[in-house]
Amino acid sequence: MGLLAPLFLLGLVGLAVPIVVHLTEKQRREVVDFPSLMFLRKIPFRSSRRKKIHHWALLSLRALALVLLVAAFSRPFFENDVVGIGSALGPREVVVVLDRSYSMGYGDRWERAKTQAREVFEGLEASDRASLVFMSKGAEALLRSTSDRGRLLTAVDTASLSADGTLYGPALKLAQTILEESEYPNREAVIISDFQRTGWKGDEGVAFPPGTVVMPVLISDEATPNAAIASVTLNRDFFSGQERMTALARVVRRQGEAPEDRTIVLELDGQEIQTQSVHLDPTGSATATFEPFTLSNVYTRGSVRLDSDALPQDDELHFVLSPGRAMRTLVLEGTSPRPDASFFIQQALEISEEASFQVEVRRSTSLSAADLAATDVVVLNDVGFPQGPTADRLRGFVEGGGGLLLVLGERSAWRTGLEEMLPGRFGPARDHARGAARLGHLDYPHPVFELFVEPGSGDFAQARFFRSRDMEVGPEGRVLAQFDDGSVALAERRLGEGVVLVWTSTMDAFWNDLAVQPVFLPFIHQMMRHLSGYRERVPWFTAGQVLDIADPAGMVFVADRESELPPDVDQVALTPGGGSVTLPAAAGPRFLELEEQGFYEVRPPGTNPERPFAVAVNVDVTESELEAMDPAELAAAVAPREMGVEMAAGGGTLSAEMQARNQERRQSLWRFLMVAALVLLLTETAISNWISRATTMRFKDGGSYVPSTT
């Protein structure tokens, strides 16, 4: 409740007027001038009787009327948005959309938001219904269309912040559905949020039903200085035979007032191992580079923490690391290879900062089971395809997940049966027309070439191809690269779990000069990663993501060991908050919702493995961008389409019709007060006149008293 003209409250001083009038008015109005009071003074008369208030009812009426008049002129209005104002028009359907994204944890925003929600629910009439919708990146209707204020208030009291970001669409859609399902004519949507611009996409396709009053409640602060760990880059390298990790933390600061130094800490498995200081400008970023540390254990939990500020959620970033494993490549070049036939391949794979390739070049075509077991990728470099048991082992190797690269040259020969393993039939070698061909088409979306999709990230057009083997790709095959004359350069076939790639030219400088082009090295690396099924480990997830622990295609990004979480074993996930989620054995998906910030640990129930499977979850750092949008913009977008939208005082927006009606309601109390005051004054006048007539001074002989002044 507020007052438009609070200065009118000074009129309450006038409350003394009725009292004074009551005590003095009759004396003033019925004054009798008498020559001398000499004799009257001699009479032992108790004048106190006149000083008493005889007509308490009259006095009360006058005082009350004055209070009502003052209150009416003060123009009281309901400050609390739309709460309670619609009750005069019948029951209401109120949907409170409460933003609980982690940015609401800035300062005391969350408590203020809950207070606003509580006020809305406390203002409900018995016939009203309300719903509580939590908004983050997802939406959750905790209570739908209930009149139980106790449950609503309890839901607000027990609500907690999520680690998720803001996305308005889902929650507003949910609110729209609730409002559309309601049969109540008065519908109100109260959106309590910090209205971060990052969560607004512009058009969420939300349109509240006609007649809905949309009232955004902005929870904001005058200034929102905030520093956050924007990212952590983890680089691997080998030093003295040991794998080392180097962490670089990028810290971003916004809306600060003065430069400041902040402390940033690196923790591994809960132990603080390094501390750095970063100098931050009021608005800017800085990078903290930690000293390399040795990574020896799987699922090592690391955290980078910034000393806490008003928004602590974005001041820490967690990750899970495991030691890397080198991809083993076996290159078979036959017993009589051309000189340096595998030189470029070997050199390219050995030149790696991360030292993630181990290359062995063998001058034979024999492959034992042990060779294949210790190999991730087999390269047949210009040799005849193995036959007999070796071919079967090779096929089994590929089907089991291994990778095979067939580099065609002079010695490569086609034989029957290869069509079941290769993407197509290859033919004889031929020289390209006009001297040389170039790569004219690359399948950039493919993992082999996706690294080069950006301009300047690798120029295959510089390579000249003088000769290659013709190839006719079969239905199982897929062309990944073609020469500019249309012939196939690179083809792929998936075989079981593995992949077979056929390169129709050599990998040396004999049939082409690709090997001397800068793009050769990353091209080879990408092919080997693709063939070996290598997936870059994901050090952390973002809150709100879901992990299916039964999906091997997904688990390769996080699991260090094969068959880490077998589908026939029950698992339990321990959440960062100390809770647990049961993941029973099942043939189908086993979803783990990553809702909290921190480390999730998954293990069979009742066990305590030394290094259990763990994933790190961090908040979406875009949520730490606290810039707020204009709530009117959002309200205008979701307000009923057929009605215009106007700005209302106080930052709220209402549809034009409802805005006028709502504003009128909010300020219409003065009318009732004025009418009540007038009724009281009329009553008072009637009573006063009656009393006055009853006490009119008159002479006993019926004459009237006429004071004379002359």
Added chain:
Amino acid sequence: MAVRERSSIHGAETQFLDPAVLSRISGLDLLARTVVDGFLQGLHRSPHLGMSLDFAEHREYMPGDDIRRIDWKLFGRTDRFYLKLFEAETAANFMVALDVSKSMSFGTHTVTKLDYARYLGASLSYFSQKQRDRVGLATFDHEIVEYVPPSTRHLQRILHTLARAEPGRPGKLYDPLMRLGDNLYHRGIILILSDFYEEPEQVLDSIRHLRARGHDVIVFHLLDPTELEFPFESAASFRDMESGTMIPIVPDQLVDEYRTLIGQHTEELARLFTGSRIDYTVLDTSKPLDYALFRYLSSREKMARVR
């Protein structure tokens, strides 16, 4: 009592003495003439009765009479003591002392006390003028407001002064009447017109010195019938017209006490004035002037005999 009887006997003439009728006469000169001439015609007596230095009559000696006035010749013939009474001197001083304090403006029956006093003063001054007296006027409240020294030629001035006398200030008797006494070097008749809202002792103290200086003092105590009867019923605030003081009053509860007090006041004044040989009369302003006139003439007559 005799006067009242005369008034009733000559009721036809008293219509000229009714204050309600007199209030419609604009000039005091005409009013005075109307009153006096009409009144004297009704008396059927010479207006000059007893107004000479000649012998008037004998009266049997009463204890307390001045033995110097005993007619020894008559004692020789009759062997009884008789006093020889002479008519009073002509061309005596007649001074009207009119109270123009604020309380005199009170009136509930056509005329105020001041109007009534004005009529009386004018009438008696006119009457005295016709008796060849020197007439004078002093209006006062707590001091002398206007002073017209006694003279045979001052009647018009007196009437004019009376006509424009305005009440306005609180009154107090002692100082102005003391001042008046100082100004009157010759003994004469002093007519005091006031409502005497002072304690009887104070009133007497204010007037006694005039008597002590040899003046014949006639006191007319003017009171409105409302002051006498206090006919109010409803509670009201009563404001003292002179001091402005207000007192909330519930008349029903004190009307009897008021009447008792005003009665005691007039009785006490009468007792004190009588004791000082001052002629005192309470006049109800709703009554015709004849009573006052008769009272005056009676007093004059008595004074003349005493001399």
